[in-house]
Amino acid sequence: MKLHQLDNQISDLVERQVPGHSLEQMFYTDPDIFEHDMHRVVFNQWLLIDHESRIANRGDFFIVDVAGDEIIIVRENDDKINGFYNTCRHRGSKVCLNKEGNKKSFVCPYHAWCYNLDGSLRGAQLMGADFDKSTHGLHECHLNIYEGLIFICLADGSPPNFDEQVNRMQPFMDLHDLANAKVAHRYSWRLQCNWKLVIENFIECYHCLPSHPELSSVHSKAKYKAFGSGAASAMPEAMAEFEPELQAWRKQASSLGYTIDMWGDDENSGSLQGAQRLPINFAEGTLSETRDGKLASTLMGKFSACDGGTTAVSFNPLSTLLMPNDYAMIFRFTPISAEVCDVEIVWLVDKEAQEGIDYNKENLSWLWYQTTVQDGEITENNQAGVRSRRYKPGPYSQHEASNNTFLKWYLRLIG
């Protein structure tokens, strides 16, 4: 009912947002708008949630929280992974009380209804002859695997075409071969802020110099000025400054046979996807996103020599990969409620790399662990300030061009 009221008002709300500015307070705090966001935006995206090496064996599972719902991700067999809502078809109890583990089947702790790993109802004691087990399997969510990556979609109806969403990433993904990667480390944060502030923080680097000393010391400052907020933000003078470094790196990368492509969807796209390869800090000979600029693990995929580049692949604003030559990171941003959002980084390395020999977790995760802790504080302070009665949407700089695009995309989808 509330949602229905909102439907009548949402077009007015969308209409009055000022282009080039952050949104009005209620978009960051209102529970009804949050629910609307979920149904209009988040549940219609293919959310990248983890790497399939996390659940290598039949019956391995984990639970991911999405917007107040628990989704069970479970391996049915070598070729199939499924996603189920954690609610029994009998009286609604959670069927799974563990956050991860291995199960032969899911037996509801209440009345022992038993579900197979494909979600079908195997047994329900004493339900009588008329009861049709075939219509009482666990509620399933859409799930697909691409290059070892697990994607789910919580759409009530049809999800976006998965192949179209991922195939365009192939030239980039080929290089890194994540299908042959494994999870090396992970870290997650539950932030007290709206999910859009997390994304707005992630897609611009206007804040990097003041806020991220470690990140800024590893990466090329000229690059951040030119490309900090994606290709669209490249101002002529900043581009001119970065151009020599970029061209030198591109020449080397191309000679090694690696793509140097770069593209990004505009606000009229379905998922605001983008992909690019850029040098980390070519002038300084930086090889990877690490404290000392050296590799943190063995080269992955097709990299025979390190080109000092890093690849960004964004399937949608909530699902991004950052990949130097030697490791990859899944950045998972998952809305929980109007003022709560989960952030998780999953670090991947080549599946043959050995911990303690080829890599260690601390070195692997150092740069982005520091950076994400800082971003967590930043976004929580952003949320706190937005709660002020006097908060007014403020203007974006050209370095926040991608924020502008993100909000136009968002407002189009919810309008």
Next chain:
Amino acid sequence: MKLHQLDNQISDLVERQVPGHSLEQMFYTDPDIFEHDMHRVVFNQWLLIDHESRIANRGDFFIVDVAGDEIIIVRENDDKINGFYNTCRHRGSKVCLNKEGNKKSFVCPYHAWCYNLDGSLRGAQLMGADFDKSTHGLHECHLNIYEGLIFICLADGSPPNFDEQVNRMQPFMDLHDLANAKVAHRYSWRLQCNWKLVIENFIECYHCLPSHPELSSVHSKAKYKAFGSGAASAMPEAMAEFEPELQAWRKQASSLGYTIDMWGDDENSGSLQGAQRLPINFAEGTLSETRDGKLASTLMGKFSACDGGTTAVSFNPLSTLLMPNDYAMIFRFTPISAEVCDVEIVWLVDKEAQEGIDYNKENLSWLWYQTTVQDGEITENNQAGVRSRRYKPGPYSQHEASNNTFLKWYLRLIG
């Protein structure tokens, strides 16, 4: 105002619930429906809250929380116990800050308005000549005593006829003589779940085998299959299996002069009452609901020899007694808010029984303490799962026939 809006919608909501299925999510989570539940259902029942031996002396009192309100239960004299809302008639302060104790009068800690044990305003300093003390006594709730049991009713208007409610229980209550019992032990839980899930959990034994190993090991399995959800759930084949045990026990109990009656109201009744006597585990010679099947205390009331039976008396779905021959338990289910419910068990023994000699608390409470801890986890997991956006009302088995009856009764009352 919200409630008024709900009134317009409630008949539609009630209409669309599917018979034989659990309710839609909002019935378990919505604060407005909770408030409606209180006024239409809970406040119109005589709630069994404790045994009068708890407050044996003039001025003894305790506070019980009901749906966010504190009710002071206080002994005025040997014959009279009263119930008052814990809010001063002056400016609304709590008049009593302790959860239990003994008081000569209730003196408001704010301006020292002083109330007698009958709730009348004894003194209010400096209120002037026009002030009428007689119209400023504490707000009282309906209260009645039956066989030593304290019942309250929070109806704004007239409560249900108390004598009618309790007199039909007399044949069962005569046996146990709770008027000559005393409180031996108590335990309470504040559960994070809607009150209806607590009741739904309590009135069926479809979950007992998977969830309650202790309870199932003490009680006859054949009985649970036949009578787990009350007489209405008795399926022919399960009844047939249990019949020999039942008849053998009935023969013995009757020969001792004890009632073997069994009856239950249907959904058109005012309070969905029921009462029955059944063997605990006659085949195994079990005498009481204890770990070893032996008596935990002295025989109560009219029991001259133990018949191995147990009596269930339900005054309404929130107020039930379970009574083997040697002890009795009050099960108090008290709604607190939409997603919070209190559960309390009060263990009673014969007033002459001596702790350490005739009984000890651990042995007395072992079976139902274990069982109720398990039920607490079950119902909280039920609530958690029901919060899922994909939760849908599911079908009851015949073993949950009493749930079906309970929900029909509930929907009729709120509609």
Next chain:
Amino acid sequence: MKLHQLDNQISDLVERQVPGHSLEQMFYTDPDIFEHDMHRVVFNQWLLIDHESRIANRGDFFIVDVAGDEIIIVRENDDKINGFYNTCRHRGSKVCLNKEGNKKSFVCPYHAWCYNLDGSLRGAQLMGADFDKSTHGLHECHLNIYEGLIFICLADGSPPNFDEQVNRMQPFMDLHDLANAKVAHRYSWRLQCNWKLVIENFIECYHCLPSHPELSSVHSKAKYKAFGSGAASAMPEAMAEFEPELQAWRKQASSLGYTIDMWGDDENSGSLQGAQRLPINFAEGTLSETRDGKLASTLMGKFSACDGGTTAVSFNPLSTLLMPNDYAMIFRFTPISAEVCDVEIVWLVDKEAQEGIDYNKENLSWLWYQTTVQDGEITENNQAGVRSRRYKPGPYSQHEASNNTFLKWYLRLIG
């Protein structure tokens, strides 16, 4: 939207409140009414929040929480103190993460927008040529200094005329010369109650005898009966009892050249101001509001000899000074949310007084620290009792005449 709905109903709500009685429950618990209270009442008052000696040096600042907003109070220079909302004009982040300290400027921790101590935007990196810094200074609140006291007003539009508000206090303030005072001690409490219950508690002394043994032992009991709730509450017989003590004191005070005036606004005033001088306990020779009745510090302002009086100055119901001859207390009552209110006492002494020699904090604060802890418990119990479904507005005694006036004033402003 909610607020808009409330606007349509508020006149009916106001209309049905019974004169001479406390308010209906929703006025103490409803978040929408709270927001309405803020805009109609609290934000239109000059709130006394601290003494300027707290921020003696350029760049000294502290943050005060008002109704969910953080206000930065900062000294710009010797003559100027400013108040700013803690939200960046860029994307809304808090610009200040510390509760107090010293800053040369406020640099937003997000994108390093830098604000001068006058709130103007000094620098915003990379914002492009079109960006107008002059229109992106921090949102300011109204702020004024009077006799060293810092007042803020959060009105959207024009605040009440400050000079009119304070000048009428001059005869009283001249005596105490707070411009030459300094902060000696402070204590604050975050109470779980509505702001109006805090004020209602503070403005009557009907509760003092039962609730405040220390306060009652220091002050004249006859005075509390006559003047406990302000001059308006003075009942003839109580006045007659107190008259000799009052006249004796007035004679002495006048002979010393100190004002003995006394006045209070009625409910039709803008700010319900009042001021008075009364003896503490003239019959007992009490000199100050201390445990032993002796002075706790050096005489302040124009006091050459102690007259045993105490001055109360109320700029509005949220902003009051209590001042014996040797110290002064700011009582700051600041609404936070519907059921939360901050209370702070700031103890002031003459700026030349030396801690450990002329005064010590424990002795200085003893009486009102005890009393305010007691009042905190009282008001939280009041709030708890008002939450009862059976709470009904109750009648005020004549000793609560000032409560009656306060509520009439409040209802007029919100109506």
